[in-house]
Amino acid sequence: MDGMILTHIIGWGLGLLLFFFALVLYSEKKVKQATIPHMILRLDYLLILYTGFVLLWRYFDASGSSFTVQAVIKGIAGLIVIVCMEMILVKLKKEKSAKAWWIIFFIALVITLLLGFGILPMGFLP
Numbered sequence: 001m002d003g004m005i006l007t008h009i010i011g012w013g014l015g016l017l018l019f020f021f022a023l024v025l026y027s028e029k030k031v032k033q034a035t036i037p038h039m040i041l042r043l044d045y046l047l048i049l050y051t052g053f054v055l056l057w058r059y060f061d062a063s064g065s066s067f068t069v070q071a072v073i074k075g076i077a078g079l080i081v082i083v084c085m086e087m088i089l090v091k092l093k094k095e096k097s098a099k100a101w102w103i104i105f106f107i108a109l110v111i112t113l114l115l116g117f118g119i120l121p122m123g124f125l126p
C-alpha cells in the first residue's frame with residue numbers, strides 16, 4: 001500500500017461521487033449546477049489517468065511480472081469506465097438516451113473492480 005495506489009483510489013472514488021452528483025443534477029434538468037461537478041470530474045479524469053498509468057508502468061518495469069496482462073486489461077477497462085461516465089453525462093445533458101453506455105459502464109466497472117481489488121497484487125485486499 002503506497003501513496004500512488006491511495007491517490008488512485010481517492011481519484012476514482014471521488015470520480016464516482018462527482019459522476020453521481022452531475023447525473024442527479026442533469027436528470028433534474030439543473031444544467032447550470034450540473035456543470036460544476038462535471039467540470040471537476042473532468043479534472044479528476046487526469047488524476048485517475050496519471051496515477052493509473054504510473055501504476056501500470058510498474059508492471060512493465062518489473063519485466064516478468066506474472067500480472068502484466070491483467071494490469072493492461074484493468075487499464076483498458078478503467079479507460080472505458082471514464083469514457084462511459086463522460087458519454088453518459090453528455091447524452092443526459094442533450095436529453096438523449098444513454099442506455100448502451102450504461103450497459104458498457106457497468107460491465108467495465110465490474111471488470112475494473114474485480115481485477116483491481118480481486119486479482120492484481122498491489123494495494124488493499126488480496
Ligand code: HEM
Pocket residue numbers: 005008009012015048049051052053055056057071074075076078079081082112113115116117120121122123124125
Ligand atoms: C474510473 C476508472 C478506474 C477505476 C474505478 C479503477 C479502480 C481501481 C481499483 C479498484 C484498483 C485496486 C486498488 C487496490 O487494490 O487497492 C486499481 C488499481 C490500479 N489501476 Fe485503476 N481504476 C480506474 C482507472 C484506471 C486507469 C485509466 C488505469 C491505467 C491506464 C488504471 C490502472 C491501474 C493499475 C495499474 C492499478 C494497480 C493494480 C494493482 O497492482 O493492484 N486504472 N484501480
